[in-house]
Amino acid sequence: MKKTPWWALALAGAWGLALLWVPADAAMGEPYRLLYMHVPFALCTYLGTLLGAGAALLHLRRREAEWDRQAQALLEPATLLAGLTLWTGSLWGRLTWGVWWTWDARLTSMLVLFLLLAGTHVLRDLAGGGPRGGRLAAVMAVAAALLVPVVHMSVYWWSTLHQEGTILVQDKPRMDGEMLWVLAAGVVAVAWWLLATAAARAKALAAEAAE
Amino acid sequence: MSRLPLAAFAAALLWLGYEAPRAACKECGGSVGAVLWVAFGVAFAALWLFHLRQARPVAEE
Numbered sequence: 001m002k003k004t005p006w007w008a009l010a011l012a013g014a015w016g017l018a019l020l021w022v023p024a025d026a027a028m029g030e031p032y033r034l035l036y037m038h039v040p041f042a043l044c045t046y047l048g049t050l051l052g053a054g055a056a057l058l059h060l061r062r063r064e065a066e067w068d069r070q071a072q073a074l075l076e077p078a079t080l081l082a083g084l085t086l087w088t089g090s091l092w093g094r095l096t097w098g099v100w101w102t103w104d105a106r107l108t109s110m111l112v113l114f115l116l117l118a119g120t121h122v123l124r125d126l127a128g129g130g131p132r133g134g135r136l137a138a139v140m141a142v143a144a145a146l147l148v149p150v151v152h153m154s155v156y157w158w159s160t161l162h163q164e165g166t167i168l169v170q171d172k173p174r175m176d177g178e179m180l181w182v183l184a185a186g187v188v189a190v191a192w193w194l195l196a197t198a199a200a201r202a203k204a205l206a207a208e209a210a211e
Numbered sequence: 212m213s214r215l216p217l218a219a220f221a222a223a224l225l226w227l228g229y230e231a232p233r234a235a236c237k238e239c240g241g242s243v244g245a246v247l248w249v250a251f252g253v254a255f256a257a258l259w260l261f262h263l264r265q266a267r268p269v270a271e272e
Contacts, residue, residue: 012221030243037254200266208269
């Protein structure tokens with residue numbers, strides 16, 4: 001029988017606490033529990049994009065296929081996380097704002113980030129894979145990484161419907177302690193998933209290259 | 212750890228995740244609980260299936 005990955009246990013535990021243990025939010029009620037998915041997905045999209053772009057930069061500089069595989073392995077799950085961020089955000093928006101989508105600065109910049117990440121895979125395929133596809137994907141990955149601070153700061157730079165930051169703020173995080181710990185556990189679990197998935201993919205890509 | 216206990220654990224959590232908000236929110240019936248139940252379940256399944264897809268040999272894609 002196959003083994004359960006440990007990230008899955010960590011994630012089930014964090015989300016179990018989010019659904020059952022932490023109290024409902026005084027202002028937003030039950031729908032706020034979507035935060036325990038939405039925020040880890042968003043933060044780990046940043047993480048995957050930045051790490052993937054770092055590997056892409058090393059590939060552009062050194063022209064080593066290993067860095068290209070690492071970049072691809074990181075950017076694929078980052079793309080899924082960006083899509084899940086948009087999906088959970090849309091669901092949350094429908095429950096609290098009454099709309100599935102609005103052209104708010106945070107939502108729009110996140111959508112552009114998702115499209116740039118998806119674009120890295122499209123470019124790679126259109127170029128037929130190989131070294132040229134890897135270089136084109138790497139350039140777009142760097143562009144995606146440059147957008148990450150814009151996505152994060154968008155709620156401060158423009159007047160938006162999306163609330164300001166809760167965790168990555170200069171002062172103390174604006175959350176109750178027990179809510180914050182459960183959220184932190186979710187961030188760690190999703191980051192664990194990201195790194196485990198990228199490592200498995202890089203191994204599979206390396207095995208294919210060795211054949 | 213085998214997958215069966217984890218699947219049972221996840222199913223129990225998801226069912227309780229549906230029941231707890233439903234019990235807490237009399238006005239909204241079970242709708243919010245159902246949305247949370249489905250959303251967390253779909254996200255968990257998406258992450259798991261994607262991980263399995265990424266780990267398999269490239270030749271099988």
